[in-house]
Amino acid sequence: TVLSEKPTTFTITVTSEAGENDETVQTTLKFTYREKYPDEAPLYEIVSQENLDDNDVTDIIKLLEQQAEENLGMVMIFTLVSAVQEKLNEIVDQIKTRREEEKKQKEREAEEEEKQRFHGTPVTIENFLNWKAKFDAELLEIKRKKMKEEEQAGKNKLSGKQLFEMDHNLDTSDIQFLEE
Numbered sequence: 001t002v003l004s005e006k007p008t009t010f011t012i013t014v015t016s017e018a019g020e021n022d023e024t025v026q027t028t029l030k031f032t033y034r035e036k037y038p039d040e041a042p043l044y045e046i047v048s049q050e051n052l053d054d055n056d057v058t059d060i061i062k063l064l065e066q067q068a069e070e071n072l073g074m075v076m077i078f079t080l081v082s083a084v085q086e087k088l089n090e091i092v093d094q095i096k097t098r099r100e101e102e103k104k105q106k107e108r109e110a111e112e113e114e115k116q117r118f119h120g121t122p123v124t125i126e127n128f129l130n131w132k133a134k135f136d137a138e139l140l141e142i143k144r145k146k147m148k149e150e151e152q153a154g155k156n157k158l159s160g161k162q163l164f165e166m167d168h169n170l171d172t173s174d175i176q177f178l179e180e
Helices: 054-070 077-118 125-156 160-166 169-179
Strands: 002-004 009-015 026-032 043-050
Touching: 009 077, 026 054, 026 077, 043 054, 054 077
Parallel strands: none
Antiparallel strands: 002 009, 009 026, 026 043
16 A cells, blocks of 8 residues: 655555464555665564564564665565565464464373372382371271170170079970970
């Protein structure tokens, strides 16, 4: 788009090729010819940009400076725009690579979390001896409870001898059984 004739000022919108998910980056460059152009680099600035970081904008400005220096004495607008186009395509590739790395990083973190979930306490001699002491104490407590239950059950039950001593009819009943 031509903005003015004297000095000649115009804008060119440069868009990258579509990346993954049709993502693009775009910038609008404003050029102004100086009196001694092409022996003197044109004035340039970035008027607008889409999906670019500040670092990317700085890199584009540096690229324009470098290309302008290299092409002094030649018509250079096409060269400058082509260089910016290539840089924008690189930025799209970097964004794609960055996303892939982030995805891989998240997968690694999830895998580590999964490993941590199934990873128990490492067994050392100290850990084992502490666990063994607690385990033995629990077993001893269970045995004591069983013995108490058996003793209580045993108090209600009389042995055969105690039954005969308390009730003499039991004594005669066996004899009667034998006689019959």
